[in-house]
Amino acid sequence: MSTDTVERAARTPDVPQPYAELGLKPEEYERIREILGRRPTSAELAMYSVMWSEHCSYKSSKVHLRQFGDKAPRTDALLVGIGENAGVVDIGDGWAVTFKVESHNHPSYVEPYQGAATGVGGIVRDVISMGARPVAVMDPLRFGAPEHPDTKRVLPGVVSGIGGYGNSLGLPNIGGEVVFDESYQGNPLVNALCVGVMRHEDIHLASARGVGNLVVLYGAKTGGDGIGGVSVLASETFDEGGPTKRPSVQVGDPFMGKLLIECTLEVLGAGLVEGIQDLGGAGLSCATSELASNGDGGMHVRLEAVPLRDATLTAEEILMSESQERMCAIVSPSKIAQFLAICARWDVTATVIGEVTDTGRLVVDWHGETIVDVPPRTVAHDGPVYERPYARPAWQDDLQADVPDHLARPQTPEALRDTVLRLAGSPNLASRAWVTDQYDRYVRGNTVLAQPADAGVIRVDETTGRGVALATDCNGRYAKLDPYAGAQLAYAEAYRNVATTGAEPLAVTDCLNFGSPEDPDVMWQFSESVRGLADACLELGTPVTGGNVSFYNQTGDVAIHPTPVVGVLGVMPDVARRTPMAMPAQGAVLLLGQTHDEFGGSEWAHVVHGHLGGLPPAVSLRAERALAQVLVAGSRERLLAAAHDVSDGGVAQALVEMVLAGSTGAAVSVPESLDPFVFLLSESTARAVVVVAEECAGAFVALCEQHRVPVTRIGTAGGEELAVAEAYGAPIAWTVDELRATSEATLPALFA
Amino acid sequence: MRIGVVTFPGSLDDVDAARAVRIAGGEPVQLWHGEGELRDVDAVILPGGFSYGDYLRAGAIARFAPVMEPLLAAAAEGLPVLGICNGFQVLTEAHLLPGSMIKNDHRRFVCKDQRLRVENVRTSWTSAYTAGQEIVVPLKNQDGQYVADASTLERLEGEGRVVFRYVAGNPNGSRNDIAGVCNERGNVVGLMPHPEHAVDALTGPGTDGLGFFASVLTGLVAA
Amino acid sequence: MARVVVDVMLKPEILDPQGQAVEGALARLGLAGVASVRQGKRFEIDLAGELDTATRAQLHELAGTLLSNPVIEDYSLRENVEDAS
Amino acid sequence: MARVVVDVMLKPEILDPQGQAVEGALARLGLAGVASVRQGKRFEIDLAGELDTATRAQLHELAGTLLSNPVIEDYSLRENVEDAS
Ligand SMILES: Nc1ncnc2c1ncn2[C@@H]1O[C@H](COP(=O)(O)OP(=O)(O)O)[C@@H](O)[C@H]1O
Numbered sequence A: 001m002s003t004d005t006v007e008r009a010a011r012t013p014d015v016p017q018p019y020a021e022l023g024l025k026p027e028e029y030e031r032i033r034e035i036l037g038r039r040p041t042s043a044e045l046a047m048y049s050v051m052w053s054e055h056c057s058y059k060s061s062k063v064h065l066r067q068f069g070d071k072a073p074r075t076d077a078l079l080v081g082i083g084e085n086a087g088v089v090d091i092g093d094g095w096a097v098t099f100k101v102e103s104h105n106h107p108s109y110v111e112p113y114q115g116a117a118t119g120v121g122g123i124v125r126d127v128i129s130m131g132a133r134p135v136a137v138m139d140p141l142r143f144g145a146p147e148h149p150d151t152k153r154v155l156p157g158v159v160s161g162i163g164g165y166g167n168s169l170g171l172p173n174i175g176g177e178v179v180f181d182e183s184y185q186g187n188p189l190v191n192a193l194c195v196g197v198m199r200h201e202d203i204h205l206a207s208a209r210g211v212g213n214l215v216v217l218y219g220a221k222t223g224g225d226g227i228g229g230v231s232v233l234a235s236e237t238f239d240e241g242g243p244t245k246r247p248s249v250q251v252g253d254p255f256m257g258k259l260l261i262e263c264t265l266e267v268l269g270a271g272l273v274e275g276i277q278d279l280g281g282a283g284l285s286c287a288t289s290e291l292a293s294n295g296d297g298g299m300h301v302r303l304e305a306v307p308l309r310d311a312t313l314t315a316e317e318i319l320m321s322e323s324q325e326r327m328c329a330i331v332s333p334s335k336i337a338q339f340l341a342i343c344a345r346w347d348v349t350a351t352v353i354g355e356v357t358d359t360g361r362l363v364v365d366w367h368g369e370t371i372v373d374v375p376p377r378t379v380a381h382d383g384p385v386y387e388r389p390y391a392r393p394a395w396q397d398d399l400q401a402d403v404p405d406h407l408a409r410p411q412t413p414e415a416l417r418d419t420v421l422r423l424a425g426s427p428n429l430a431s432r433a434w435v436t437d438q439y440d441r442y443v444r445g446n447t448v449l450a451q452p453a454d455a456g457v458i459r460v461d462e463t464t465g466r467g468v469a470l471a472t473d474c475n476g477r478y479a480k481l482d483p484y485a486g487a488q489l490a491y492a493e494a495y496r497n498v499a500t501t502g503a504e505p506l507a508v509t510d511c512l513n514f515g516s517p518e519d520p521d522v523m524w525q526f527s528e529s530v531r532g533l534a535d536a537c538l539e540l541g542t543p544v545t546g547g548n549v550s551f552y553n554q555t556g557d558v559a560i561h562p563t564p565v566v567g568v569l570g571v572m573p574d575v576a577r578r579t580p581m582a583m584p585a586q587g588a589v590l591l592l593g594q595t596h597d598e599f600g601g602s603e604w605a606h607v608v609h610g611h612l613g614g615l616p617p618a619v620s621l622r623a624e625r626a627l628a629q630v631l632v633a634g635s636r637e638r639l640l641a642a643a644h645d646v647s648d649g650g651v652a653q654a655l656v657e658m659v660l661a662g663s664t665g666a667a668v669s670v671p672e673s674l675d676p677f678v679f680l681l682s683e684s685t686a687r688a689v690v691v692v693a694e695e696c697a698g699a700f701v702a703l704c705e706q707h708r709v710p711v712t713r714i715g716t717a718g719g720e721e722l723a724v725a726e727a728y729g730a731p732i733a734w735t736v737d738e739l740r741a742t743s744e745a746t747l748p749a750l751f752a
Numbered sequence B: 001m002r003i004g005v006v007t008f009p010g011s012l013d014d015v016d017a018a019r020a021v022r023i024a025g026g027e028p029v030q031l032w033h034g035e036g037e038l039r040d041v042d043a044v045i046l047p048g049g050f051s052y053g054d055y056l057r058a059g060a061i062a063r064f065a066p067v068m069e070p071l072l073a074a075a076a077e078g079l080p081v082l083g084i085c086n087g088f089q090v091l092t093e094a095h096l097l098p099g100s101m102i103k104n105d106h107r108r109f110v111c112k113d114q115r116l117r118v119e120n121v122r123t124s125w126t127s128a129y130t131a132g133q134e135i136v137v138p139l140k141n142q143d144g145q146y147v148a149d150a151s152t153l154e155r156l157e158g159e160g161r162v163v164f165r166y167v168a169g170n171p172n173g174s175r176n177d178i179a180g181v182c183n184e185r186g187n188v189v190g191l192m193p194h195p196e197h198a199v200d201a202l203t204g205p206g207t208d209g210l211g212f213f214a215s216v217l218t219g220l221v222a223a
Numbered sequence C, D: 001m002a003r004v005v006v007d008v009m010l011k012p013e014i015l016d017p018q019g020q021a022v023e024g025a026l027a028r029l030g031l032a033g034v035a036s037v038r039q040g041k042r043f044e045i046d047l048a049g050e051l052d053t054a055t056r057a058q059l060h061e062l063a064g065t066l067l068s069n070p071v072i073e074d075y076s077l078r079e080n081v082e083d084a085s
């Protein structure tokens, strides 16, 4: 096949081109022709199609995501905001932290191990390309029904893939989520978060400046991996394709990933790099056009210089390849020798493939002929933008009207006892140890809290003890009932989790997982969720620093529950004062916050009745803020022996988790004003269970009063069982051993 | 006291091992896999990780690294050497320690706080413990199942060269619950669990691992 | 008593980090002239009885689903192979 | 251009956790009459030139040290094998 050059394209305007197969709409194809003043070459077509895919261009979400900027709270903490590979936050003492969450949903469904592994690899490279050393990962996961055979295929592979890559990179896994719901059948969600640390002066950005500077590609050789993966995997559903039609899958090489981290940090540390970008979705097309577009505007690339793993690749394929473990750096000619020497020391292949120009064009040659000549902005940033129609779904009112009030509630001590135990052993609440035991949480020696914990806590500075806390959350059932409130609830829970450990919430990242944007119902869910999250961030003063959108998570007409996963980062001046969740041997057990009769979307309704309807628990951001202030001050003043946030499964589940973590029981009683079932299982927000030493109780209650946080003494820590003094006429109790056996049996029984 | 910590390109717990040496009062010295010298250290730690990726067999390629040549010679002369996890695997691949590790019997990576019994306190790395003492240190690996043929096992048991044994449940199917062994002289010790992750109660399950580093430092002072 | 051997290799276009690692190590250890190394899996399946047509079909089915992942791997099945070890 | 295949299997006396898992899975999926399954590794080494005596000796040496660990594994080396995939 002869090369389709720019010159040939100009000569042969009428050659039919497979733009539709590449996922471009006729209008989009026309626009490319307009931009170029001719038909695109096949290489240009490949480049535009992949960069204008939903995954890379955010064409359906952009108009909504703007709110994160427009409504951004005023803060001094944000050093780099939305638009870069990852946001950067000032955490004090000259330290900065970068963190971001991304999805790898579709690839993980096709090939669970490699899909999840390369998801971790991709987000880690985003963080190193900011100049930061990655220090921890997290993995919010969603799967279909636990007993479904496909879940048994997908979950173990995903978990070992996340572990296989993260463990080999030496990154502690400090948290995540494992959620089961039928709505994710066929569309599991594999989101991966990475957090990195650097000094302020080490921040690097993805831009190609300085005419004559060299473009260096380093890392793995380029192969045929995931060609078209970005547009095919992320932009289209693949329910019509059997195994043979499945697109090729990227395979990760974590050892090369580890070399890339060390090598990149060394070249950055030595001041050898003018600009840097990781190669992820859309590979070289993305890296070159973004670097050029963010810099002086021109770049000249000799594509035949790219080291290949497979010599038969065409130019188009090289431009689109998503081979993993590659990076692109802009290096001045005076420093190139040093750069290459460091790469060689790490056994990393590095090749000069081009240079920065001032032509305003991205020009790619292939064996002496020009095959790409485009304005880089039109590829990287000025892609199509859609205002997709959206409308409140017709079924939303009925769903909200189907309130859970008619569901039978336990009314005897025995029934209540059984219900709590059943929930404790249910797949969404049972011990996550079967999953988390497959992740290294110790490596690097700075993990202060990891699962089980409300938030992962990592020490950043060994001298001062300064560190960060991170939590991710989302309850898709809540978001289905009310996507505006659902996004705020996801945020509120992550915010509360971070505060529960004693850290002050500072910044937010998100991964917005939804169905098809072409469905107005889904688009409404999306727009409501973004609006909810932006409003909440504004009110509580934490900016969204970056994130990711994953659309097309649906099978046929059926979309997943809207799942806006929210990650909150908090800072702690000294991690030695973190508040653990384990029940201590003694102390007063207090419930903070107010309990209402709220069961819409609750774990109880889901597990016991398979019911989803009504409204989710009410959001009160003001109450969340007050609660967080108490939890942070309580930690700073060393008043708290333990704390745990109340969410799925209510106070009962919070107590069960504390008791299991501490292998110590507690004796509680139902507050007079509350029904025992409502007290134990309602999912009202802005609540936490805390334990304070008896001698600190007075000071702590005063602290609560100062912040107007309702506080109720509900019992005393200690003993071998979790006991409720009286419920419907009799005491009930569970031994620690019984709770442990129930909680720890579930996941192994399903997946071991 | 200078304690060398070898860094292979895929080493992960080298920073932790160096920190543990420091906390115990020693001076950690970085040794690079590609350099064939030991820089006058008084003891060497081969840390955990995935030395060269370990796709083939854990430690299989690291065994041939330039740094191993002087290390093997010095170990034969009595230099204290501790192999932790991947380091243990490297030592068995180099035939400095008997037996080998295969995939865990449950075939998954496992990370947990593991209880061990110290069976032999006459080695360079265990003199700070008391015989039979139980300690808790993290265990984290995928290929941690210790195997050896029957006669090797018999000899190890007979000579008291099983240094650590898993208690309260065998986490990976290791023969005779073996968690760690030593060479005849007792200067070379290897084990799968990670004492360097148990040197600070804030970041580990406790400080039971400090004894390893205290042992070697005390032994060196005495020598 | 029949022995069936199933070899599973990554498809040629799929990255094989294991093979690459071996390739690098062979070169460092002085073996010249290696063009490429691929690493795969070998399953030795011993059957109690003879290999009949139904079992053969079943084995092919399982080799293509359980023993290999057709998304990234190819298998080949050989019958009545001598003991390799 | 010569192809050499090295098969590496755990020694028979060493229990093979992966083979056992496969054995269990085959039975669960309805394959009757499996006496035993062992899982090992297969290396396909392509040489640029021909396989001469010196290279053959070197390959055997490396198969017995690098590619297999003689404490737990046996290897077998075959020359001029057809492409398996
Ligand atoms: N849901 C979101 N919320 C906030 N920012 C987002 C969101 N999705 C994407 N972004 C931001 O848009 C930019 C482009 O995102 P992305 O394409 O994921 O980056 P990358 O090219 O590194 O994968 C990034 O700065 C990202 O943080």
Ligand SMILES: [Mg+2]
Pocket: A085, A126, A278, A280
């Ligand atoms: Mg990026």
